Amino acid sequence: MTMNILPPNSSAIKTRFAVKFIQAMKRLSKRRGMGDRYKRYRATRAAACVSMASAVGPEWAWSRAVLRKIKRRRLLRQFRVSRKRRLIERTTNPRQNLGFGQEEDLRGLVPGGKGMDYCSLLSETAHYITCLQAQVQVMADILHRSSP
Amino acid sequence: MEKEGNASNIFSASSDLNCRIFRPNWENSVDQNDPFESALSSMVSSPTASHTNNNGENIVLRELIGRLGSICNSGEISPFNNNSANTSCYSTPLNSPPKLNLMRERGNNHFLSLPTFSADPAFAERAARFSCFANRNLAGLNELPPKLDPTKIPPPSVQENWESIRAPEKNFMASRSSTPDNAADSRENSTVSEQIPIPENGANPRKRKSAPKGKGKDTTVTNVSASENSESSGKRSKSEEEKANQKASKDNSKLPEPPKDYIHVRARRGQATDAHSLAERVRREKISERMKVLQDLVPGCNKVTGKAVMLDEIINYVQSLQRQVEFLSMKLTTVNPRMDFNMEALMSKDMFQSRASLYPSDGYPFQSPCGNEAPFPPNHGRTQGPQMENFGDAASQVSSFWEDDLHSIVQMGFGQGQMQNFQGILPTSQMKVEL
Numbered sequence: 001m002t003m004n005i006l007p008p009n010s011s012a013i014k015t016r017f018a019v020k021f022i023q024a025m026k027r028l029s030k031r032r033g034m035g036d037r038y039k040r041y042r043a044t045r046a047a048a049c050v051s052m053a054s055a056v057g058p059e060w061a062w063s064r065a066v067l068r069k070i071k072r073r074r075l076l077r078q079f080r081v082s083r084k085r086r087l088i089e090r091t092t093n094p095r096q097n098l099g100f101g102q103e104e105d106l107r108g109l110v111p112g113g114k115g116m117d118y119c120s121l122l123s124e125t126a127h128y129i130t131c132l133q134a135q136v137q138v139m140a141d142i143l144h145r146s147s148p
Numbered sequence: 149m150e151k152e153g154n155a156s157n158i159f160s161a162s163s164d165l166n167c168r169i170f171r172p173n174w175e176n177s178v179d180q181n182d183p184f185e186s187a188l189s190s191m192v193s194s195p196t197a198s199h200t201n202n203n204g205e206n207i208v209l210r211e212l213i214g215r216l217g218s219i220c221n222s223g224e225i226s227p228f229n230n231n232s233a234n235t236s237c238y239s240t241p242l243n244s245p246p247k248l249n250l251m252r253e254r255g256n257n258h259f260l261s262l263p264t265f266s267a268d269p270a271f272a273e274r275a276a277r278f279s280c281f282a283n284r285n286l287a288g289l290n291e292l293p294p295k296l297d298p299t300k301i302p303p304p305s306v307q308e309n310w311e312s313i314r315a316p317e318k319n320f321m322a323s324r325s326s327t328p329d330n331a332a333d334s335r336e337n338s339t340v341s342e343q344i345p346i347p348e349n350g351a352n353p354r355k356r357k358s359a360p361k362g363k364g365k366d367t368t369v370t371n372v373s374a375s376e377n378s379e380s381s382g383k384r385s386k387s388e389e390e391k392a393n394q395k396a397s398k399d400n401s402k403l404p405e406p407p408k409d410y411i412h413v414r415a416r417r418g419q420a421t422d423a424h425s426l427a428e429r430v431r432r433e434k435i436s437e438r439m440k441v442l443q444d445l446v447p448g449c450n451k452v453t454g455k456a457v458m459l460d461e462i463i464n465y466v467q468s469l470q471r472q473v474e475f476l477s478m479k480l481t482t483v484n485p486r487m488d489f490n491m492e493a494l495m496s497k498d499m500f501q502s503r504a505s506l507y508p509s510d511g512y513p514f515q516s517p518c519g520n521e522a523p524f525p526p527n528h529g530r531t532q533g534p535q536m537e538n539f540g541d542a543a544s545q546v547s548s549f550w551e552d553d554l555h556s557i558v559q560m561g562f563g564q565g566q567m568q569n570f571q572g573i574l575p576t577s578q579m580k581v582e583l
Binding site: 025037040041043044045047048049100102103105106109110118119122123125126128129130132133135136139140142143146 | 465
């Protein structure tokens, strides 16, 4: 609750994200080009998400979930091990569930949303939205600096 | 029975005082006339019945003090009902009817009331003597250890209802506040102390209820007092445990000294007062708080009311933001080969944040890079923010527009080749995403 009250310090997060993202992009471009544009796109997208999550820090559940997912993917790619999906049976509070499946949708959207109760899901969503906005701004900024 | 004699003397004096003080205020107060009158009349009549019973007497004394406090406060505070917006006992309720505000104010002013209450100094002295007397009496009754300091530690029955109160003023206020709890249904409000450990778990393991909400008045009072006294030792040990586990619970109360470990919730009139519904209400209020925060974040949600529509909007917004990120990363991959030599330049530009934007709609004046290179990183954080936001708003608007209509990319001057690439990649990526 205390974390939710303060809006995230946008400029600090933006600079941290920008630095990390640009470093990641550098590394990507230096890699022996995969040639496949789709793979590169996925790598760029992953780099964006990872740099955002690491700029945010481990105090938020969604950033931890993003980092976990990326790490797992890398391990999977190396070792080709199928991982067991941890199924969490959640009984949604009938009051909150308005019958349109919105809560599940939200849980699907926010990384790490499946393992949270509704209250923290909402606060994580709020923080996630602000970080996404910051991310979009920084990436658009980078793009428009580099293109002309 | 010297104690009894003293008690009866003081009690009669206070009852006189009651009549003197209460009557004028009863005319002023709006809603609470009938219940308070009935309560007071029952209380005034009750001492004769419970004269012989020390326990009952002490309870009655404390009830009196509570009544005095509450009614005095309500009389004084009723003109100032809606002044303080935030109520202290519980998280901010969004849609509380004004009637309940009145009661909440009253309830709050139990704790803030010491200055107003002591407006009548003689009465305050007498009441203070009451509380000490009650404490000492109870100490004698329950054979508490001699180290029990009446000024420091509240009597056990009071302590059960309000664990956190330690200071002498609080002791006094606690005695006053607990007495309405001890009285049965005549009070509309009942206080419940909840402990909500952080991180907030669903179950609240230790909940304290005030007096049982039965309909009987005298008998429940005495029964409650007896049960409370018997459970006092057990609950006190528990409370000491809880204080030992001092977790920084969220402080909803506006008491001058923060209550320890408990979220004090006041039940509303006409609503169930058992632990489950109270916890449910706290949870609902938390959720509505966060929905408000989200409403401020998501653009265009101010007109929307209702949780379902809000959630839909939130979901759509999150999806659109994620799509924007993917879109931008896609563009960045195509641009990337040309970015190699630009990386350092980009980073330095980010540091200095040249204010030149590529969008004419941005509205920011073009500033020369040399002018911006002088202020080094200490300034960049501050200056970067708002302008980036402005730029970003334009960018996000435009990019969302792009998603809708791919042909507009041509107008933005990205070139035919890139557009074809985008058209090839975009549908496949979206398909992947929607899996």
